[in-house]
Amino acid sequence: MSLTLGLIATVLCAAAPPQTPPIFQPGAPGQPPRVISAGESVGLSRTGFTAEDVRFMQHMLVHHAQAVAMVELLRAHGADATVRQLGERIALGQAAEMEQMRDWLAAREQPEAAADPHTGHGGHTGHGAPSDTPLMPGMLSPARMQALAAARGPAFDRLFLEGMIDHHQGALDMVDALMALPDAGEDPLLSDFLSSVVADQSAEILRMQSLLSDLNPTAEDRP
Template sequence: MISTSYRMFAVGIGFAAVCVATQRVSAQSDPSKAQSGPAYTAADVQFMQGMIGHHAQAVVMAAMAPTHGASAKVALFCRKVDISQRDEIVLMQTWLRDRGQAVPDPLATKGHDAMAGMDMGEHATLMPGMLTPEQLIQLDQARDTTFDRLFLTFMIRHHQGALTMVAALFDSPGAGQTPEIFGYATGVDADQRAEIERMEGMLLPLQGRTP
């Protein structure tokens, strides 16, 4: 049953990503405020919307630690991921809401949207680095050292996906220039690089070991 619910949830997050990709956002903020700093762009909005789904999956992955026999180090790391990325989801939602944009809320609407997402399973697209529903189930079925190893492997890839998203943002003309987006995106880059290194440090001794 647990596996099923994670499968549903994975698809639900994917569904949120689809919403982002298909939603056409009007690009600019109020032109009368042009002198009040750079305007945000459609790429900024899509970055924030996409990163919410991305973060939500990290929260789901981290939430497994207490029930899946994670080691103390990995559990501590998961606790930090859980608090940090939940807070960032709120920050991104506030930013979108303040600008009248669609606000994905995959964690809160888990049940409903996950069910809705079931019907369109394979059509769901994932943000870079995100686990497929099958990978999420694979993680959910792992325990102890296997869980640690799989979690770290997947989460490193997940974090690298966030770096890819940041790079893509700054590659979009005019994007990432408002102080909130610039600060947030460069912060994601710096924080997740540090966490990738920490995870690599935890993963190294586990490589090649069988449970």
Template sequence: MKNFRIRFSLIFLIGGLLLQACTGTGTWGTVGQTPNPPDRLSTQELEALFRARTDSVRMRVHEADVQFMTGMISHHAQALVMSGFAPTNGSGRQVRTLAARIINAQKDEIAFMQQWLLDRRQPVPEVDETGQAVHAMHMPGMLSPEQLQNLENAKGLEFDRLFLTYMIQHHEGAVTMVYTLFATDGAALDDIAFKLASDIQVDQITEVARMRSMLEALPAPRRNR
């Protein structure tokens, strides 16, 4: 079907050139004069020209889309750092399973967003080992260095409670970023960007509800006597 559309468009492109020559319009000459046609293009060259023009139209992006992808890469990267503490610091199987699910999902989304930026010749942000993007502006839900350190130092039930509390904060920040994107005029008209943002919104809202239930089910913290 894709090849058919290309050939169909090429027919109109070639037909337009021939019609221009026959009617004497454009720069080829006037009626009664022998036109001087331009150098002939092969079918392969015409197809390459067609592909280049359609790709150019398809790859036009809104600045808000680029900012969203760039920011969400850093946002996801911090979630990977947070989740990476769970196998050694967490006490509950549910928390460790949730952390593993977050790592698998958000690693794939980071790679997807990086490729989206590369395909559109946009810079891809560098992310350090703490999940902070170099020169990145503050984004909703991001943990402060102190919060991240507290999470890394926590063990057992204390870790589970902090992890769920902080990850709820983190997820809600990501949802806010999606809302901001959708509220921006002209943004998210790119089908790929729209679908990714929509998926992130649905997934993270669902996970927030699950984490709230998990948090409520944890034993109450012990009080010092």
């Protein structure tokens, strides 16, 4: 009897399906990965995307690059320690998102540079002066970037916060414009990325608005 039971247990063990390891989906910057089901994994492996999705990612790379350049100026010319600290967090977040965008484009065999790299003038006027027209929504125009680079101390901090608030709002506007297009933003990884951009940049806008209200102009900064 014991021999028979032993044989049955052996057969059942042999027939049992092997344990499958958990599947992890990487989280957004600053967020932990999460365990997903096999069905979710199959869904995420689908790479249906539109030309508008690609153009958005290509343009957002340029958009983020300017934010990183603004933080470089902050390191050299800023005065307020809290503004500097926030700027470093912004630079880290934007750099991480840029890597995500490059990976997304590479996985879909798409170039990083857009065929139409800008939606505005973004260069210089016919008289050689920097243009007041930004390359795309929210980006600082060449004239505003020049003014930021020339500022120092508290005056710089205020221009930085004002410019970065506009910059972040421009990114949110770009997300809204993409999502208004038919079939756009449905790629699972792109959808997660868009949600992360909206959440992070909305929170940073509120923080920068609070910091800006705390920066009272000093006598030397007043015109």
